[in-house]
Amino acid sequence: MARMKFLCDAERCIECNGCVTACKQENEVPWGVNRRRVVTINDGIVGAEKSISVACMHCSDAPCMAVCPVDCFYRTDEGVVLHDKDLCIGCGYCFYACPFGAPQFPQAGAFGLRGKMDKCTFCAGGPEKDLSKEEFAKYGSNRLAQGKLPACAEMCSTKALLGGDGDVIADIYRERVLKRGKGSEVWGWGTAYGKPDQKAAPAGAKS
Amino acid sequence: MKPMVVCRRLFAVAMLLLPLAGTSVAQQQETQQQRAQSQPYNNAPTWRDVRSGKEEYTSIKGRETGVLVQTYGETWRQLKNSWITPIAGWLIAAVVLVIGAFYKWRGSIKVHGAPTGRLIERFTPFERYTHGVVAISFVILGVSGLIMMVGKYVLLPVIGYTLFAWLAQLSKHSHNFVGPVFIVSLLMFIVMFLKDNLPRLYDIKWFVKLGGMISGEHVPSGRFNAGEKVWFWSGVVVLSLLVSASGLVLLFPNFDQVRAVMIEANVVHMVSAGAVLAMSLGHMYLGTIGLDGAYEAMRTGYVDETWAKEHHEYWYNDVKSGKIKAGTAIGQPAAPQAQH
Numbered sequence: 412m413a414r415m416k417f418l419c420d421a422e423r424c425i426e427c428n429g430c431v432t433a434c435k436q437e438n439e440v441p442w443g444v445n446r447r448r449v450v451t452i453n454d455g456i457v458g459a460e461k462s463i464s465v466a467c468m469h470c471s472d473a474p475c476m477a478v479c480p481v482d483c484f485y486r487t488d489e490g491v492v493l494h495d496k497d498l499c500i501g502c503g504y505c506f507y508a509c510p511f512g513a514p515q516f517p518q519a520g521a522f523g524l525r526g527k528m529d530k531c532t533f534c535a536g537g538p539e540k541d542l543s544k545e546e547f548a549k550y551g552s553n554r555l556a557q558g559k560l561p562a563c564a565e566m567c568s569t570k571a572l573l574g575g576d577g578d579v580i581a582d583i584y585r586e587r588v589l590k591r592g593k594g595s596e597v598w599g600w601g602t603a604y605g606k607p608d609q610k611a612a613p614a615g616a617k618s
Numbered sequence: 619m620k621p622m623v624v625c626r627r628l629f630a631v632a633m634l635l636l637p638l639a640g641t642s643v644a645q646q647q648e649t650q651q652q653r654a655q656s657q658p659y660n661n662a663p664t665w666r667d668v669r670s671g672k673e674e675y676t677s678i679k680g681r682e683t684g685v686l687v688q689t690y691g692e693t694w695r696q697l698k699n700s701w702i703t704p705i706a707g708w709l710i711a712a713v714v715l716v717i718g719a720f721y722k723w724r725g726s727i728k729v730h731g732a733p734t735g736r737l738i739e740r741f742t743p744f745e746r747y748t749h750g751v752v753a754i755s756f757v758i759l760g761v762s763g764l765i766m767m768v769g770k771y772v773l774l775p776v777i778g779y780t781l782f783a784w785l786a787q788l789s790k791h792s793h794n795f796v797g798p799v800f801i802v803s804l805l806m807f808i809v810m811f812l813k814d815n816l817p818r819l820y821d822i823k824w825f826v827k828l829g830g831m832i833s834g835e836h837v838p839s840g841r842f843n844a845g846e847k848v849w850f851w852s853g854v855v856v857l858s859l860l861v862s863a864s865g866l867v868l869l870f871p872n873f874d875q876v877r878a879v880m881i882e883a884n885v886v887h888m889v890s891a892g893a894v895l896a897m898s899l900g901h902m903y904l905g906t907i908g909l910d911g912a913y914e915a916m917r918t919g920y921v922d923e924t925w926a927k928e929h930h931e932y933w934y935n936d937v938k939s940g941k942i943k944a945g946t947a948i949g950q951p952a953a954p955q956a957q958h
Contacts, residue, residue, distance in 0.1 A: 421661060422659065428677060431678065445680070445683070449676060449677070450676045450683075450686050451675040452668060452675075452686075453651075453664070453667075453674075454674070454675035456650070456651055458650075459650040459651040459654055459664070461664050463668075465686055474691055474692055474695045477695055477699055478695050478699065479770075480766045480786060481774075481779075481782060482770055482774060482779070497783065498783035499783075500783065500787045500789075500790045502766065502790055503880070507691055507694055507877055507881050507884065508692070508694060508695045510687045510688055510692065512683070512685060512877075518872075522869070522872055523870060523871040523872025523873075525871065591658075592659070593657070593658060593659035593660060594658075594659025594661060596661055596665055598665065598668070598686075599686075602687060
């Protein structure tokens, strides 16, 4: 079974925010929530500017899953980290723990009261029946169930953002690095997926 | 650790500190620019910059949206899951066991002399109501907090996901709404009982004998004994104020406080709440089943003269000599007549 991962090639990202728009369009995300964002380092400095598109990385040892007080997170067979909004109490712990700032909360009342957490689903929906109306209303599109890859990566104009089987996208990136001759840093992979020799978390396992 | 590794680590630390010594952000960006020319595709300086967790440019509006990666979340996770939650959880469980064993051994501490039937007012109605609000809100906060902290390990396997999530949601809401009630009543409580909890010389003697709790010996004390004073200053003043202040940081996430601040507040909150909960169990035990007459004093405000003499002799003497103005049940029909 494939292990789904995201990879953003900093040499290719042009900060068009197409992925952000594609995600919003595809999933009809709640108001005030951005499941994906593009961050530019050294903005406006010629030669030093680098852009990265970031969302939930679907970590192998996901911190959100570890700190959730109601254990509402689960990992699919494809390594996608999803959560159950019916269980979520909106405490904000996953948002504290996440390195990438993925979990977000639509405001549910006065004084910034948090609603149910919302985050990138790798376009894989949620615990509801695949492609059901309820699933779409709570989690957005389930493209994986349709045999498609995440909308953000599929929409990327420069193919900077890759989403899919970790082995396949790593191979694509390796070819690019070989062509360029230098620069093999894949941003965020160490944090999200651990060292290459580290054993992958068992698929579908709760931690 | 091998000396070589130590050297390498020291070198790494020195290299990390180097940019702090005098190089500005503009200079750093310049070096990154130069690096891009001299070593194309080697973005190591850029990723080091990202790793520092500083805010970069993004068109997405919001708090910390420009931070690509934050590393303290993982530290917090380790602290919370491997240290704070298990230690606080087991500490509270251990205190319950110790109190249970003590009760079995010693039983309820009885009044030795016969009750005189004459009652002294120990707490005014206003003091009692304030204590009641503090106590009830404290218990609600404690139970709901424990459900959210250790419920995942203790309750969830027993009652299942649906019911537990419902309970946790209820806990979160009660925690949020009862919290401010606790804080207001706590501040009133502290002001109200501050004077009588100031340390006195005779408290030292009480400490040495632990109030006669083990030996059963009689040790005189003021309106509050040294044990109550310790509970007041450490539990009520220091720990509860810490819990309250950190709780306010967590309760209002709408003031644009960043994750690092909320994480720190959460650590302070969990540690001080765990400590104050463990301590409170001792106070609750003595206020209910542990000490005969204490619950009635809290509930009705009146104690029998014998009880006052045996537990708070100096206070009793002051009341008797008229140094402290305290109402007596005589001539007060509203006060409860039957005691014991």
